[in-house]
Amino acid sequence: SQTIHQWPATLVQPVGSPLSLECTVEGTSNPNLYWYRQAAGRGLQLLFYSVGIGQISSEVPQNLSASRPQDRQFILSSKKLLLSDSGFYLCAWSPGRDTDTQYFGPGTRLTVL
Amino acid sequence: AQKVTQAQTEISVVEKEDVTLDCVYETRDTTYYLFWYKQPPSGELVFLIRRNSFDEQNEISGRYSWNFQKSTSSFNFTITASQVVDSAVYFCALRLDSGGGADGLTFGKGTHLIIQP
Numbered sequence: 001s002q003t004i005h006q007w008p009a010t011l012v013q014p015v016g017s018p019l020s021l022e023c024t025v026e027g028t029s030n031p032n033l034y035w036y037r038q039a040a041g042r043g044l045q046l047l048f049y050s051v052g053i054g055q056i057s058s059e060v061p062q063n064l065s066a067s068r069p070q071d072r073q074f075i076l077s078s079k080k081l082l083l084s085d086s087g088f089y090l091c092a093w094s095p096g097r098d099t100d101t102q103y104f105g106p107g108t109r110l111t112v113l
Numbered sequence: 114a115q116k117v118t119q120a121q122t123e124i125s126v127v128e129k130e131d132v133t134l135d136c137v138y139e140t141r142d143t144t145y146y147l148f149w150y151k152q153p154p155s156g157e158l159v160f161l162i163r164r165n166s167f168d169e170q171n172e173i174s175g176r177y178s179w180n181f182q183k184s185t186s187s188f189n190f191t192i193t194a195s196q197v198v199d200s201a202v203y204f205c206a207l208r209l210d211s212g213g214g215a216d217g218l219t220f221g222k223g224t225h226l227i228i229q230p
Binding site for chain 1: 146148150155156157158159160163204208210216217218219220222223
């Protein structure tokens with residue numbers, strides 16, 4: 001069966017510091033991968049998605065970036081964090097073909113101070 | 114652009130009552146998918162159901178049932194005989210069909226369901 005991991009689970013960072021959140025999927029190959037952010041108002045917003053290694057599509061312009069160095073690894077980064085980057089970051093995966101259900105990881109709660 | 118509206122921000126009921134969570138969506142596409150996810154206090158989004166736009170058949174899974182009506186652009190979720198463990202935030206979501214399966218989900222703002230013992 002497939003499993004999705006995210007780390008760290010919780011992170012507190014000062015404004016202006018860099019960020020690296022990691023997501024890995026097990027038990028599948030060539031998945032589509034997604035990063036979502038859930039801000040304090042509970043809404044979920046798609047940030048990035050990827051259909052393959054090195055292929056990243058951005059949905060919202062911001063100071064965040066994403067990379068996919070390996071088939072089942074998806075990384076969310078920032079060079080300098082802003083207060084507004086605080087939130088709950090969720091990684092999701094879906095099969096690359098036919099099925100379109102997205103399955104979510106446990107999330108990373110980021111607090112920028 | 115597509116939109117999902119969950120007008121009920123918070124619902125509180127007593128255990129064993131039935132409760133319906135409303136979801137209204139907007140899209141000009143004829144092919145799309147609708148989803149419900151549950152977010153317990155731990156934060157992880159748990160997939161509950163997926164429906165495509167060509168399948169209006171209602172579905173029942175144990176105490177959960179879903180009513181999909183294209184005529185009113187609604188995809189409502191009913192929990193029968195609610196239990197305290199049902200307490201969570203529930204999200205309705207919409208995804209368009211680009212053919213490649215890579216589209217993101219458009220979420221509603223969620224309904225916080227509180228089941229009181």
